[in-house]
Amino acid sequence: MPDVRTSVVESVRVLLARARASARQRQEVTKADLAAAQARLDRVRQAAAARPARAAAERDARLAELDARHAATLADLAHRADLAGGTRAPGAAGDPWRGWHPTPAARGEPPDLLRVGEVRIPAAARGPSGHPRPGPDHYHTAPALVPLLDRGHVALVDNVQAGGDAVVAGLLLRALGRTTHGQIDITGYDPERLGGGLAGFAPLAPAGLLTFVGPGGLTGLLDGLVDHIRRINETVLAGDHASLAEMAARTGRRPEPWRVAVLLGGDEPSRHERAQLDRILRTGAACGVHLIVRGIAVAEHRDVQVIRVDGRRAEVSGCGSLPVYLDDAPPAELVTATCRAIADRVSVGPAPAVFANLLPDRFWTEHSASGLTAPVGDSPEGRPVDVTLADYPPHALIAGPSGTGKTNLVYAWMGALAARYSPEELAFYLLDFKEGVSFARFAPGRRDPSWLPHVRLVGVNVNTDREFGLALLRFLGRELRRRADAAKEHEVTKLSELRHEDPDGHWPRIVAVIDEFQVLLTGRDTLAQEAATLLEDLARRGRSQGIHLILASQDVSGIEALWGRPALVAQFTLRIALPKARRILHEANLAAETLPRHHAVVNADSGAPDANRVVRVPAASDRRVWSDLQHRLWQDRPPRLGPPRLFDGDAVPRLAQAPDFGELAPGTAEPVALLGESIDVQAHSARLPLTRSPGRNLAVLGTRVDEACAVLAAAARSLARQHADGDARFSVACLDPDAAATAASLRADLPADTGWYDAEGLAALLPSVEPDGVHPHYIILFAADAAAARLAVKEGARTGHEHLRRILNTGPERRTHVLGWWRGVNRLRDDLGGLGSRTDAIGAWVALDVQGADLSGFYPQQGGPAWYPRPWRALFFDRARHRTPEVVIPYGLGG
Numbered sequence: 088m089p090d091v092r093t094s095v096v097e098s099v100r101v102l103l104a105r106a107r108a109s110a111r112q113r114q115e116v117t118k119a120d121l122a123a124a125q126a127r128l129d130r131v132r133q134a135a136a137a138r139p140a141r142a143a144a145e146r147d148a149r150l151a152e153l154d155a156r157h158a159a160t161l162a163d164l165a166h167r168a169d170l171a172g173g174t175r176a177p178g179a180a181g182d183p184w185r186g187w188h189p190t191p192a193a194r195g196e197p198p199d200l201l202r203v204g205e206v207r208i209p210a211a212a213r214g215p216s217g218h219p220r221p222g223p224d225h226y227h228t229a230p231a232l233v234p235l236l237d238r239g240h241v242a243l244v245d246n247v248q249a250g251g252d253a254v255v256a257g258l259l260l261r262a263l264g265r266t267t268h269g270q271i272d273i274t275g276y277d278p279e280r281l282g283g284g285l286a287g288f289a290p291l292a293p294a295g296l297l298t299f300v301g302p303g304g305l306t307g308l309l310d311g312l313v314d315h316i317r318r319i320n321e322t323v324l325a326g327d328h329a330s331l332a333e334m335a336a337r338t339g340r341r342p343e344p345w346r347v348a349v350l351l352g353g354d355e356p357s358r359h360e361r362a363q364l365d366r367i368l369r370t371g372a373a374c375g376v377h378l379i380v381r382g383i384a385v386a387e388h389r390d391v392q393v394i395r396v397d398g399r400r401a402e403v404s405g406c407g408s409l410p411v412y413l414d415d416a417p418p419a420e421l422v423t424a425t426c427r428a429i430a431d432r433v434s435v436g437p438a439p440a441v442f443a444n445l446l447p448d449r450f451w452t453e454h455s456a457s458g459l460t461a462p463v464g465d466s467p468e469g470r471p472v473d474v475t476l477a478d479y480p481p482h483a484l485i486a487g488p489s490g491t492g493k494t495n496l497v498y499a500w501m502g503a504l505a506a507r508y509s510p511e512e513l514a515f516y517l518l519d520f521k522e523g524v525s526f527a528r529f530a531p532g533r534r535d536p537s538w539l540p541h542v543r544l545v546g547v548n549v550n551t552d553r554e555f556g557l558a559l560l561r562f563l564g565r566e567l568r569r570r571a572d573a574a575k576e577h578e579v580t581k582l583s584e585l586r587h588e589d590p591d592g593h594w595p596r597i598v599a600v601i602d603e604f605q606v607l608l609t610g611r612d613t614l615a616q617e618a619a620t621l622l623e624d625l626a627r628r629g630r631s632q633g634i635h636l637i638l639a640s641q642d643v644s645g646i647e648a649l650w651g652r653p654a655l656v657a658q659f660t661l662r663i664a665l666p667k668a669r670r671i672l673h674e675a676n677l678a679a680e681t682l683p684r685h686h687a688v689v690n691a692d693s694g695a696p697d698a699n700r701v702v703r704v705p706a707a708s709d710r711r712v713w714s715d716l717q718h719r720l721w722q723d724r725p726p727r728l729g730p731p732r733l734f735d736g737d738a739v740p741r742l743a744q745a746p747d748f749g750e751l752a753p754g755t756a757e758p759v760a761l762l763g764e765s766i767d768v769q770a771h772s773a774r775l776p777l778t779r780s781p782g783r784n785l786a787v788l789g790t791r792v793d794e795a796c797a798v799l800a801a802a803a804r805s806l807a808r809q810h811a812d813g814d815a816r817f818s819v820a821c822l823d824p825d826a827a828a829t830a831a832s833l834r835a836d837l838p839a840d841t842g843w844y845d846a847e848g849l850a851a852l853l854p855s856v857e858p859d860g861v862h863p864h865y866i867i868l869f870a871a872d873a874a875a876a877r878l879a880v881k882e883g884a885r886t887g888h889e890h891l892r893r894i895l896n897t898g899p900e901r902r903t904h905v906l907g908w909w910r911g912v913n914r915l916r917d918d919l920g921g922l923g924s925r926t927d928a929i930g931a932w933v934a935l936d937v938q939g940a941d942l943s944g945f946y947p948q949q950g951g952p953a954w955y956p957r958p959w960r961a962l963f964f965d966r967a968r969h970r971t972p973e974v975v976i977p978y979g980l981g982g
């Protein structure tokens with residue numbers, strides 16, 4: 088007999104080993120077996136009691152020993168079962184209702200099992216006779232868990248209403264608490280109590296998370312679920328994954344919600360309904376479709392847990408014959424409060440897509456010869472939505488009212504592209520006409536020295552500097568010609584062919600992004616006209632040369648600016664509409680109207696309704712999210728790639744940092760005065776060559792002292808850099824005390840023999856200037872007009888003005904140049920001899936706060952140039968070189 092007992096315990100051990108080996112999944116079965124072993128043991132004991140008395144002592148001793156071992160094993164098993172239960176039903180899946188709160192499973196983590204009560208395992212306690220005696224105070228407990236989400240279905244068989252209600256409510260609440268808000272769709276079919284059975288969950292209904300189906304609706308409900316299963320199998324799992332759970336574990340993405348249908352009684356299902364029920368029970372779990380059925384008999388299936396409820400007690404099929412004591416129903420207020428909180432969260436919007444999902448496993452593996460393809464977000468089913476720029480579609484228009492996420496979408500798209508294509512394959516040129524610095528993050532900054540290696544140019548705060556937009560278009564136009572010429576040379580027409588013919592050439596695809604591009608095209612001036620013409624040319628011919636434009640705009644006006652040019656618009660076949668964007672899609676295409684927040688409609692067919700693809704756009708604006716990616720790419724940048732050119736319209740450039748200044752050296756045959764920074768792509772300086780020809784003088788015009796001083800000082804400093812000591816003569820006259828500090832600091836930087844004059848000194852200097860044609864002499868006049876009274880006085884036979892005019896007229900040919908500042912155009916005219924006098928001695932001028940019309944006397948075209956003065960900008964015109972004047976930014980004073 089002891090052998091039998093030993094074997095009983097042994098078999099329990101085996102059961103335990105199996106249970107552990109199968110990841111404790113079948114622990115409930117083990118418990119059942121254990122209970123059976125317990126029963127067998129009792130029977131053995133009874134049999135043993137009938138044995139002759141002389142065996143009793145020995146028997147008792149052995150029994151006692153067995154009992155002790157058995158009790159220890161049982162306690163150990165029960166303890167482990169309890170622990171295992173805690174692991175398999177963590178947090179909201181198993182916590183007691185007191186203090187319960189949702190604890191959604193992490194991304195990719197399975198929601199696992201749900202607790203319905205506790206299993207009671209009788210302990211091997213001893214009665215007064217010394218025999219073991221199971222009793223209510225002598226049992227071990229372990230959680231009774233049932234598989235639902237991703238695992239199966241639950242069928243309740245009960246007579247007593249209250250117990251079953253508690254199980255349904257408990258299961259639903261725990262399921263809601265274990266999943267991310269809004270990831271479960273519940274459908275209630277409760278024909279007898281018309282939804283009363285799920286009343287506490289009603290707050291989920293307005294958020295669309297709970298739907299009630301009326302008494303006649305069972306067929307439709309089951310048909311709908313079967314359809315979901317079919318669709319998910321066909322299009323979501325698509326043969327790549329066995330189940331949504333496996334897909335989530337492997338990819339971290341779960342594109343479909345769980346669908347739980349709660350069927351609470353009703354008439355006997357029809358044959359069709361029963362067939363559909365069976366289909367769902369067989370195939371639903373893999374697709375996240377689950378049933379909680381009560382009062383409807385369902386076929387036995389391994390995915391179905393049957394709970395036979397009898398008041399507080401129940402038998403749960405997974406727990407064998409061990410009794411289960413059901414938990415109380417969750418408190419009504421806990422149910423409603425939880426549901427309300429979930430509904431509130433969901434109403435705010437769907438769970439956002441994730442930026443990391445746009446990035447490939449391995450960076451820089453794609454080739455751009457035939458185009459650029461990258462996702463901008465997920466489809467509502469969770470699949471990446473790829474967007475292509477290639478021969479077709481070549482260019483994109485993005486539209487959406489302010490704050491709908493255009494910039495964010497551009498970031499997401501750029502991130503996805505930059506991670507796929509190396510800087511050899513892709514180059515970005517970025518321009519933001521909005522106030523603010525949204526693209527500045529791509530260039531090195533004070534806080535973060537990294538940059539996005541693909542970016543060659545960033546223009547920020549350019550809202551008043553439309554010239555910079557024009558400069559970018561001109562630059563791209565030149566690049567287009569360069570590519571077209573290279574293609575011609577290789578006897579091909581397209582970038583893909585050129586790359587094939589010239590595999591060693593550097594021909595990345597160029598993507599130029601212009602945010603708020605309409606700023607460039609507004610204003611019916613020559614600038615807008617030239618910009619539109621350039622844009623049209625780029626749009627038309629850029630497609631085959633790998634130059635792609637992405638234009639973004641807030642409102643209709645931007646699009647309208649283009650609309651006047653149908654040929655231009657037609658090239659932008661890729662349209663991206665953010666919520667409530669207007670006129671970007673086809674007229675009959677209203678998809679953007681109903682788009683939720685952080686979504687976009689991507690349409691690669693000029694907005695035709697059939698080509699709509701809805702995209703959930705991830706948050707890519709967050710600096711941390713972005714800088715992680717940027718740093719990775721920056722670390723791997725090709726060594727030859729320097730930082731991008733950053734043009735910041737709010738920044739004041741420095742002469743000392745100007746590339747053109749750095750290149751100046753003594754010995755230049757033809758000295759050049761640098762006047763300020765040109766508004767162009769390469770940060771060149773505006774140059775005034777001081778050749779030996781008539782008119783090579785400079786007049787700076789206007790009342791703004793700092794800017795005038797800045798221009799003159801830059802000119803003088805740059806000239807000084809081109810002459811060895813003693814090679815050239817500098818004379819500085821400062822006639823306005825406000826300019827004294829600048830003039831003095833300039834003088835300190837010029838050769839030691841630089842002359843320094845006031846009005847009196849200037850009057851004495853001018854008659855003595857006799858150009859020798861060998862040594863250059865630069866006469867720098869700060870506020871020349873302030874000396875007018877003194878220069879009007881004769882010095883010998885001539886007035887100071889006459890000497891000045893002599894120098895202006897004849898000096899340049901003999902290497903003597905006047906670089907002067909006059910505080911008004913008329914004052915310059917007066918110094919030149921008054922109205923009607925010749926102005927050609929002033930071959931170049933820089934206008935500050937001077938109206939264009941006032942410059943007409945110094946400008947070849949009637950009416951003067953179009954110039955509306957603005958702070959720290961100047962208009963530079965050189966008769967010898969300019970057709971139209973150029974806007975320059977004076978270099979900052981002080982270094």
Ligand SMILES: Nc1ncnc2c1ncn2[C@@H]1O[C@H](COP(=O)(O)OP(=O)(O)OP(=O)(O)O)[C@@H](O)[C@H]1O
Pocket residue numbers: 439487488489490491492493494495496521641685686703704705706707708709
């Ligand atoms: N898909 C998204 N997910 C999360 N947050 C987003 C998303 N798109 C935009 N946002 C956030 O919304 C705000 C506005 O976005 P964004 O600046 O991109 O809009 P915009 O259309 O460019 O606006 P504006 O035209 O005024 O510049 C930002 O704070 C951004 O972080």
